[in-house]
Amino acid sequence: MKVIVPVKRVPDTAGEKKIDADTKTVDRESVESVLCPVNEFAIEEAMRLKENQGAEVTALLMGPESAQPIVRKALSYGLDAGIQITDDAIAGSDALGTAKVIAKALENEEFDLVIFGNQSTDARTCMVPAAVAELLGLPSLTYARYLEVEGEKVVAHREHEEGWDVVESSLPAIVSVVEAINEPRYPSFKGIMAAKSKPLDVKSLADLGGDAGDAGRDAAAATMYEFEPRPPKEAGTIVEDEGDGSAASQLADWLVEKKFV
């Protein structure tokens, strides 16, 4: 079985973000970057398929050259190989443009299962996995909180607001996972050392047999054209409780005043 895990470099949510005034996108070189934490759950699920069913697992990242440490980081969990798609022409792609490049890259690979994170922590669109599935004409079993591969079949529990749907399809298939699915391991020292010498293929769009027609800033079907820092909030009323819960009646008064009661 061959499994591919698309991973993304994202700015650390807790870090400070700067917007590039010219391109109106986040200046990704100025913030501390990390492997998207949601991808750790996808990697863990892939590692379990490697350990239990002998799967061969490849990480796939689309991003600039400087994102290479993120691919190595993904490999340090124990994955077998990495692919990085790097091309100036794809900078500034929107979610659908990103999906087109990832789909093109996947067309060049053999796989049974692609395991995405359900979302990335920066864009949070959740668009990429389903869009890739559409481009490849494959089923999209997304938001999995449980996943099982049995022979040629994959079963997933797709989480929603009221519980989950149990769904199944044959392989190959595209899945995405939510963080409830497992508890990711930490990379071991051995894994970190081994990651340095694992095969990592860097490819351009031309290598994939594609062109930038569909991706990149100019092709983006949706663009953000204005960024503002979130306006600061006015200070609220803060009261200290005396240890007897008496502050609760002040809060109740406030809730009445605001017509919540």
Added chain:
Amino acid sequence: MSELLVLIDHSEGEPRKLSLQMLTAATEIAGETGDTVAAVWLGPGASGAADTLGAHGAAKLYHWDSEDAQGYVTLPQVEALEQVFEQSGASTLFFASGNHIKDVAARLAIRIDAGVITDCTGLEVVDGAISATKEVFGGDLVTKARVAEGKKGFFGISPNAFAAEESGGGAPETVALDVSLSESATAAKVTDVEIQTSGDRPDIGEAAIVVAGGRGLGDEKGFELMEQLADAIGAGVGASRAATDAGWYPHRFQIGQTGRTIAPMLYIGSGISGAIQHRAGMQTSQNIVAINKDPEAPIFQIADFGIVGDLYNVVPKLVEELQSRAG
């Protein structure tokens, strides 16, 4: 003039609140652009909801009454919508920016070459085109986004970003869809649906009031107290990741960056520090109340009303106060 489509999210034959909010927003936009609003209902139950949809601005109602809409994963809805777009020449789709529906939008966008903007918290018409407001990077930045000229535009709408208002419209013209699914549309099957009800409590995405509990509750039993508080004020119950990770409350109630994004009229957080990843899912709440024993907890920076104190002293008293004032 063209049609603005609103994909109705529904449960047990009732449109969800967000669907009525989307119709109201679409009606307002249509007033400016000269377009008309059409609702799309996929799955059984459209006829029972037609009047409500009309009253909220839908001039037309496309419906596909087949169980297949929910019997297979995503693609039946994509193919039904594809047909609506073909039939109507519509320019725009509004959809509920929630998990499974986002997949419908993504796959349809690839098919009919649309631009998608998810998680919109505001909409306006600028130079004749729709501009959307959304938050990115954990809510640190508020952005304006638009779809490239000449493309169809799909806008995923966040819950409670708009009020639902009746516009005085009558029953909509109904158009039944006859969809014959492709082979690939039935390739992924729904074999079972596990519904875990939370009693009469509203869903946290829809609720006007949400009560949330965190690590400060100390254990699973703390959520009984949260539920008492919720029931005293008519709220839904949510949790921080620390609480869902500990297994005190199910993951689908997690509020934050990797959980749900909520924007209720009132949020009451107890024993939650207010980490940026939590704030990313609740900071657009209209009123924020925090109960925390640490005066330095970051949640107080965004609180409209904060109590520095032990939640186990404050919350039971609050429940009593609310019960006595209500009754």
